[in-house]
Amino acid sequence: MKTLSLYRPxxxxxxxxxxxxxxxxxxxxxxxxxxxxxxFSGALGLLVINLVLLAWAKEMKRALKTLTGSLLLLVTxxxxxxxxxxxxxxxxxxxxxxxxxxxxxxxxxxxxxxxVNIIAASSVLILTTSPAAIMEACVRRGLxxxxxxxxxxxxxxxxxMMDSASTIREAQQSRGMSLEGGLWHRMRAFLPLLxxxxxxxxxxxxxxxxxxxxxxxxxxxxxSFLHDETVLRGSLGLRIVFIATTLxxxxxxxxA
Amino acid sequence: MLPITIDGxxxxxxPEAPVLTDVSLQFKAGATAVIGQNGAGKTTLMKLLxxxxxxxxxxxxxxxxxxxxxxxSAIARxxxxxxxxxxxxxxxxxxxxxxxxxxxxxxxxxxxxQELALTALERVGLRAKVDENPYxxxxxxxxxxxxxxxxxxxxxxxxxxxxxxxxxxxxxRRMGEIVRGLADEGKTVISIVHDMNFVAEYFDWVVxxxxxxxLQTGSPEAVFQNKMTLALxxxxxxxxGKLSTAMGMSNFSLTVESFVAEFAAEFVTELxxxxxxxxxxxxxxxx
Amino acid sequence: MISVNGLTYHxxxxxxxALQQISLAVRHGETLGVLGANGSxxxxxxxxxxxxxxHFYKGGYTGQVTVDRISVANSHLGEMAQxxxxxxxxxxxxxxxxxxxxxxxxxxxxxxxxxxxxxMRERIEWVSEMLRITQLxxxxxxxxxxxxxxxxxxxxxxxxxxxxxxxxxxTSQLDPLGTSEVFExxxxxxxxxxxxxxxxxxxxxxxxxxxRLCVLKDAExxxxxxxxxVFGHPDVQQWGIExxxxxxxxxxxxxxxxxxxxxxxDTVERLENYVADHD
Numbered sequence: 001m002k003t004l005s006l007y008r009p010x011x012x013x014x015x016x017x018x019x020x021x022x023x024x025x026x027x028x029x030x031x032x033x034x035x036x037x038x039x040f041s042g043a044l045g046l047l048v049i050n051l052v053l054l055a056w057a058k059e060m061k062r063a064l065k066t067l068t069g070s071l072l073l074l075v076t077x078x079x080x081x082x083x084x085x086x087x088x089x090x091x092x093x094x095x096x097x098x099x100x101x102x103x104x105x106x107x108x109x110x111x112x113x114x115x116v117n118i119i120a121a122s123s124v125l126i127l128t129t130s131p132a133a134i135m136e137a138c139v140r141r142g143l144x145x146x147x148x149x150x151x152x153x154x155x156x157x158x159x160x161m162m163d164s165a166s167t168i169r170e171a172q173q174s175r176g177m178s179l180e181g182g183l184w185h186r187m188r189a190f191l192p193l194l195x196x197x198x199x200x201x202x203x204x205x206x207x208x209x210x211x212x213x214x215x216x217x218x219x220x221x222x223x224s225f226l227h228d229e230t231v232l233r234g235s236l237g238l239r240i241v242f243i244a245t246t247l248x249x250x251x252x253x254x255x256a
Numbered sequence: 257m258l259p260i261t262i263d264g265x266x267x268x269x270x271p272e273a274p275v276l277t278d279v280s281l282q283f284k285a286g287a288t289a290v291i292g293q294n295g296a297g298k299t300t301l302m303k304l305l306x307x308x309x310x311x312x313x314x315x316x317x318x319x320x321x322x323x324x325x326x327x328x329s330a331i332a333r334x335x336x337x338x339x340x341x342x343x344x345x346x347x348x349x350x351x352x353x354x355x356x357x358x359x360x361x362x363x364x365x366x367x368x369x370q371e372l373a374l375t376a377l378e379r380v381g382l383r384a385k386v387d388e389n390p391y392x393x394x395x396x397x398x399x400x401x402x403x404x405x406x407x408x409x410x411x412x413x414x415x416x417x418x419x420x421x422x423x424x425x426x427x428x429r430r431m432g433e434i435v436r437g438l439a440d441e442g443k444t445v446i447s448i449v450h451d452m453n454f455v456a457e458y459f460d461w462v463v464x465x466x467x468x469x470x471l472q473t474g475s476p477e478a479v480f481q482n483k484m485t486l487a488l489x490x491x492x493x494x495x496x497g498k499l500s501t502a503m504g505m506s507n508f509s510l511t512v513e514s515f516v517a518e519f520a521a522e523f524v525t526e527l528x529x530x531x532x533x534x535x536x537x538x539x540x541x542x543x
Numbered sequence: 544m545i546s547v548n549g550l551t552y553h554x555x556x557x558x559x560x561a562l563q564q565i566s567l568a569v570r571h572g573e574t575l576g577v578l579g580a581n582g583s584x585x586x587x588x589x590x591x592x593x594x595x596x597x598h599f600y601k602g603g604y605t606g607q608v609t610v611d612r613i614s615v616a617n618s619h620l621g622e623m624a625q626x627x628x629x630x631x632x633x634x635x636x637x638x639x640x641x642x643x644x645x646x647x648x649x650x651x652x653x654x655x656x657x658x659x660x661x662x663m664r665e666r667i668e669w670v671s672e673m674l675r676i677t678q679l680x681x682x683x684x685x686x687x688x689x690x691x692x693x694x695x696x697x698x699x700x701x702x703x704x705x706x707x708x709x710x711x712x713x714t715s716q717l718d719p720l721g722t723s724e725v726f727e728x729x730x731x732x733x734x735x736x737x738x739x740x741x742x743x744x745x746x747x748x749x750x751x752x753x754x755r756l757c758v759l760k761d762a763e764x765x766x767x768x769x770x771x772x773v774f775g776h777p778d779v780q781q782w783g784i785e786x787x788x789x790x791x792x793x794x795x796x797x798x799x800x801x802x803x804x805x806x807x808x809d810t811v812e813r814l815e816n817y818v819a820d821h822d
Contacts, residue, residue, distance in 0.1 A: 174306055174308065219624070219655055224654050224660065425785040450719055491719045499788075516796070
């Protein structure tokens with residue numbers, strides 16, 4: 001079943017040496033740290049750690065693509081904050097009528113570091129772990145299987161709907177509809193597809209729901225698992241390290 | 257009638273996985289069934305016929321038109337393709353609009369399109385549902401709407417992808433009558449079929465495919481008596497064929513009517529008596 | 544094993560009954576075939592035997608359905624899953640979508656019900672041998688042929704060891720090879736004494752594999768009897784069902800026969816007798 005995910009299987013320590021739950025803990029700790037680290041050097045240090053992990057996972061290229069995607073957003077933040085941030089009064093430099101203030105730039109830099117760190121840390125998890133594995137790790141620890149299933153199903157539904165759209169388009173072409181024409185023409189051609197795609201997705205969701213019921217999905221009580229969770233050496237240690245470090249950073253951030 | 261020539265066609269989505277290898281076929285007027293296991297390349301063949309897919313090597317010609325040189329929307333004036341899953345085709349909220357979509361696209365006027373649509377709906381037995389929402393109809397009825405949508409385009413070539421799936425006895429018979437009707441009008445009808453009885457009863461010619469190649473082409477009698485072909489394509493002979501063989505008849509029958517006539521001729525000595533009986537029971541035999 | 548009494552049901556927001564006063568009984572180890580025109584209530588009957596009606600599809604429900612003496616209407620769906628397994632037409636929509644191997648897919652239902660891993664492994668071995676899919680256990684279920692997928696779907700519900708297996712047009716979407724694989728699997732199950740209800744249009748295959756046939760028309764039962772009697776019935780033309788061509792042939796020669804052969808070997812025998820009698 002095709003799933004909408006950025007996961008690409010590879011053989012690196014990050015992919016296979018770290019279990020999904022450890023990586024999830026890392027992400028949560030990273031995000032909390034990004035918000036509480038009080039100095040730029042700290043934030044930079046966190047970014048360096050994230051980038052090293054990405055390099056280790058051989059996913060630098062794809063991660064950088066996402067990061068450069070956010071570049072426009074960051075530049076905008078810089079411009080707006082640099083010029084208009086309330087509390088701006090220390091002039092950094094002026095280019096004619098444009099006055100850029102220190103406070104605004106500092107604020108923008110703080111936000112930017114947070115955004116970039118969150119993206120980088122998310123990439124460490126998402127590029128190296130399949131959604132099904134993440135969900136299973138959570139369900140094993142008490143996440144309602146229904147929620148886990150819904151998330152997995154949504155990720156599967158989208159590629160299915162895209163396939164459906166392309167088959168419908170083939171059927172339309174077979175009935176004489178031309179695909180040439182400008183953007184406007186193509187958009188007009190796309191809109192009527194939405195109804196049937198969504199409707200037929202609902203029909204297959206209904207089929208799936210029935211099939212799940214037939215397999216006892218809604219039975220109350222504890223689930224079991226065919227396979228034991230693969231416990232990788234040192235995972236527990238790593239998780240403790242992540243959590244402890246985050247707690248320290250939290251304290252540092254609050255005190256500073 | 258528009259002859260179709262497939263000349264040395266090979267097709268694959270990726271070079272390592274060929275889907276069709278060196279296929280050469282000719283389709284003329286009449287009804288041709290394409291049979292074979294799933295994965296043998298039948299659906300790919302269908303899509304090559306209307307230009308949705310272009311051959312990697314070789315050519316597909318519809319009359320004088322080379323499919324490589326025209327978009328599907330243009331080829332659609334001549335070749336109508338009925339997809340297997342109606343939910344991959346239907347996209348209008350009203351049956352009438354859905355069935356009129358094809359003819360309007362290929363240049364019919366609104367009045368012509370309406371007439372063609374109503375006639376087509378009549379042919380599939382759904383004239384009464386013309387103003388309903390297709391998704392309020394059953395799956396089998398939606399399949400019939402798709403058939404009507406293509407019939408309304410009045411193309412000289414009509415291609416079906418497994419038209420009898422999910423149809424009940426009445427629906428299958430209606431499909432057979434449509435196939436036969438189109439073939440008798442001189443159109444070129446091509447259909448992927450999994451029901452060998454349906455093939456035996458309504459088709460003039462059979463193309464057998466396996467593993468991306470053509471195994472055999474021929475009349476239903478010729479194909480269904482070829483044990484090697486049947487084994488390689490993983491299909492069985494139709495019921496009457498099997499019965500003919502089991503009874504050791506000298507002629508291989510494809511339909512109930514022809515079997516009964518052959519059997520009577522071969523085994524029943526009071527022939528005159530029996531023929532009277534047959535005539536008297538004609539009502540019961542028209543099953 | 545299965546007992547249906549006066550079952551009348553209509554889907555929510557509809558007036559037309561989908562099932563009208565249905566009464567029938569299926570014996571332990573019996574294979575019952577269900578035929579009828581589209582819209583006659585066949586799928587609804589399957590849902591009612593398993594409990595999807597009335598628990599998944601609420602609606603107007605009167606009458607009683609019991610499977611192995613358990614009332615379907617009074618049992619939770621999850622509970623019913625251990626007594627009645629249901630296999631649908633489209634193999635793809637039946638898979639959980641959460642599992643990457645056939646083995647895990649078969650385990651899915653058992654995991655939902657909290658079985659111990661050792662029991663799960665035992666059951667997986669048992670069903671995969673029965674359905675001849677042992678060599679497919681590590682494969683991705685979505686990359687199999689239609690016939691293989693349906694056998695995996697059957698294995699997945701069978702792993703819960705239901706007393707009854709219900710199949711709603713399981714070979715509709717399959718090619719001839721897939722169809723024969725599924726019917727062969729059903730033959731194995733029949734030998735093991737499984738009680739089965741199968742809905743299909745393919746009259747010849749049903750005649751071969753079923754002990755009795757039930758014909759539905761317009762939400763009502765027309766007849767429940769052996770294939771030979773059903774296809775020989777004087778009203779059979781009005782039921783909108785496919786009549787095996789073998790039976791049609793026989794009826795051309797003996798139009799008043801109360802029971803007609805419906806399978807190849809039977810027809811050969813009866814025709815030979817006919818010739819012998821008339822020579």
